[in-house]
Amino acid sequence: MKTEFVFLPSGHDPYLLQCWLRGLPDEASVWLLSDHEQARDIAESHAAVCNHFVPDGDGTLPRQVQDALAKADRTALVIPLSLNQIPMRYRPGNLMADLAPHYDLLQHAWAWGFREVRFVAHQNEERVALPYLLDAFHNRHRGQRCFLVGNGPSLQQLDMTRLKNEITLGSNRCFLGYESWGFPFTYWGCYDKFQIENYHDIYEAHVPTDTVKFFPVEYAPIVNMANGCPINSIWPEKTDRAFSADPTQTYVGFTVTYMLLQIAACMGCDPIILVGTDHRYNLSRRGYSRYFRRFRRRVARQLRGGRVYEATLAAQRAWKKIDRGAVHAPALWSTQDATHPTHFTAAYTDGGKNQFLPPEPEEAERDFDCAHAWAQANGVQIQNATPGTALKSFPRINFDDLF
Numbered sequence: 001m002k003t004e005f006v007f008l009p010s011g012h013d014p015y016l017l018q019c020w021l022r023g024l025p026d027e028a029s030v031w032l033l034s035d036h037e038q039a040r041d042i043a044e045s046h047a048a049v050c051n052h053f054v055p056d057g058d059g060t061l062p063r064q065v066q067d068a069l070a071k072a073d074r075t076a077l078v079i080p081l082s083l084n085q086i087p088m089r090y091r092p093g094n095l096m097a098d099l100a101p102h103y104d105l106l107q108h109a110w111a112w113g114f115r116e117v118r119f120v121a122h123q124n125e126e127r128v129a130l131p132y133l134l135d136a137f138h139n140r141h142r143g144q145r146c147f148l149v150g151n152g153p154s155l156q157q158l159d160m161t162r163l164k165n166e167i168t169l170g171s172n173r174c175f176l177g178y179e180s181w182g183f184p185f186t187y188w189g190c191y192d193k194f195q196i197e198n199y200h201d202i203y204e205a206h207v208p209t210d211t212v213k214f215f216p217v218e219y220a221p222i223v224n225m226a227n228g229c230p231i232n233s234i235w236p237e238k239t240d241r242a243f244s245a246d247p248t249q250t251y252v253g254f255t256v257t258y259m260l261l262q263i264a265a266c267m268g269c270d271p272i273i274l275v276g277t278d279h280r281y282n283l284s285r286r287g288y289s290r291y292f293r294r295f296r297r298r299v300a301r302q303l304r305g306g307r308v309y310e311a312t313l314a315a316q317r318a319w320k321k322i323d324r325g326a327v328h329a330p331a332l333w334s335t336q337d338a339t340h341p342t343h344f345t346a347a348y349t350d351g352g353k354n355q356f357l358p359p360e361p362e363e364a365e366r367d368f369d370c371a372h373a374w375a376q377a378n379g380v381q382i383q384n385a386t387p388g389t390a391l392k393s394f395p396r397i398n399f400d401d402l403f
Contacts, residue, residue, distance in 0.1 A: 002027065003068065005114070006078040007055075008034035009105060014042055016080035016121050021046045031065055033112075061112050069113060077114035079105055082121035090194045097126045100218040103232045106130060107248065128220050132212060132229035134247040134266060141167055142268030148260050149174060149185065152278030154387045155344035162403050169264060171256040175206045176347050189214035189263065191233070191256040194332075194357045196223065214263055233259065241370035245378070254363040261371050261382065271381035275399060276344065279391035281359050333358055368393035 002025070008017050014036060021042070024030065032043050035054045043052035053062045061069070069075065083097040097119070099106075109117050110133045119126040146167035149155070151174055160181040170185035172195060178184050188211045190196055190203060196219050207213060209226045217230035232249045236242035242251040245265035253259060257277060264272045332355040342349065372393045375382045384391055385399040 003029045003031070003072040004078055005031045005033065005065075005069065005072070005076070006080065007105070007108065008032065008036045008039055008042075008080060009108075010034075010036055012036070012081060014038050014080075016082065018042060018046075019122065020078070020080050020120050021049060031068055033061070033065065055108070055112070066113070075114055076116040076118050076127070077109040077112070078118045078120055079109075080121065081105070081119050082124070083119050083126050088197050090197045094197075096219075097221040098218070099126075099128065099220055100216075100232075103217050106217070106230070107133060107135070110135065126221060129224075129228060130230075131227050134214075134229060134231050134250075134263065136229070137212075137263070137267050138247045139266075139268040143270055144268075145271050145273060146264050146267070146269040147273050147275055148257065148264055148277075150257055150274065150276035150278065150386070151343045151348065152276045152280070152386065153341040153344055154278050154389070155276045157387045158275060158399055167269065169260045171260060173202075173206075173343075173348050175208070176345050178208075184208045184211055187212050187214065187260075187263070189256055189260050191216065191253075191259045192357060193219075194355075199354070200224075214259070231259070231263070241366055243370050243374040245374075253367040254360045255367065258364070258367040258371065265374070265378075265380065271383055272375075273397070273402065274382070274384045274389075274391075274394065275386050277384060277386045277389055277391055279361060279364070279386075279389055281342070281361060331358060332356060365391070365393060 004024070006017065006020070008014060021030070030046075030049045030051070032039060032049050032052045033055050034052070039054075040052055043049040051064070051068070053065050055061060060066075079102075081102065083099060083102070085095040086098045088094045088096055102119075106117060106128070110130050115130050117128045117130060119128070144167060146169060147163050149163075149168055149170045151170075151172060155177065160177065161183075163181075164183040167187075168185040169187045169189065171189050172192070174185060174188065188207050190200075190213075193216075196203075196215060200219070200223050203213075204223070204225050207225065212227050212229055213225045214229050214231055215223055215225075216233045220228070220230040233252055234249055235252050243265070244250050244262050247266050250259055250262040250266075257274070261272065334349060334352045334355050348354070368391060371382060374380075382394045383397045384394040385397050385402065387399065389396065
């Protein structure tokens with residue numbers, strides 16, 4: 001007999017749940033988890049629903065549900081909710097499910113032991129794998145040092161084999177160094193929306209299966225990676241910058257390194273040591289105005305959440321759905337725009353075939369200054385062991401002195 005587990009969140013219209021229940025075979029066994037005021041009436045009116053339980057407030061399931069979950073051959077949690085389809089930012093004409101506003105539902109599902117969520121609505125279904133959430137790594141490495149590895153040219157000056165038995169966090173195309181270094185990093189992350197939308201298939205093929213992989217939750221519907229860990233990345237509401245060691249959220253920054261710093265802090269790592277963070281760019285910025293982008297972000301931050309901003313955003317998304325050419329190509333750079341090596345290997349840019357959004361070092365420095373302030377306030381050491389680094393936010397140390 002097929003067993004289904006379904007969750008109706010409080011405040012959501014039960015109509016989609018009723019439609020889903022009517023489509024079930026007669027022999028289905030359903031466990032309805034909900035404290036919705038109409039949940040019990042719905043359970044009693046549908047013969048297939050034989051069990052209804054109210055989840056405990058501490059994030060655990062009643063014992064009977066836990067036993068049923070352990071015996072079931074499926075561990076997906078069904079949530080009767082229609083996800084809005086929104087345009088991708090850098091791939092005009094392509095839509096993806098708007099999952100980010102429902103991160104709290106994923107947290108409930110993961111805390112209860114489900115490792116897959118199915119959002120169902122009128123014959124449509126969106127499956128989201130949940131091998132991990134950041135909660136699984138909270139204080140996992142408390143008091144242990146870790147190395148957060150950037151992809152700068154300075155890595156060529158270091159004996160990277162020394163990090164083989166260390167806790168390591170890398171990003172993007174760091175896997176290009178694994179063969180020569182002799183080991184893969186412990187954790188991997190990607191944060192850049194352009195990189196995810198355009199190169200996620202490359203990452204899916206080359207990041208080792210066993211590596212835990214961090215990426216923004218909004219891309220969970222399109223990123224297909226084993227041991228994935230979608231994270232909740234949000235804009236701070238009351239300040240331009242914020243840093244978080246809370247597993248329920250990280251804050252938006254201007255480099256993947258900032259995301260990984262927050263993840264390392266959440267893991268309890270201390271000290272956190274940066275290597276390969278050269279923070280030095282020699283690029284031409286054709287058609288790119290960092291001042292205009294900074295002004296636009298400042299205005300958006302002030303208006304975000306208000307009726308005018310949200311209405312404008314909704315209208316923009318609707319227009320992008322209709323006019324597939326409405327999204328203009330972003331300013332990008334590739335090898336021909338660089339006067340010096342930009343990464344630890346020339347293969348990183350693949351002879352100019354790989355493109356990147358222009359870096360914003362001034363904005364990233366403000367992020368790093370925020371991280372340094374958090375570290376000082378919380379008694380955590382963040383150190384920079386990158387040879388010749390231009391980043392001044394953290395105390396500098398000598399890489400060779402660490403071993």
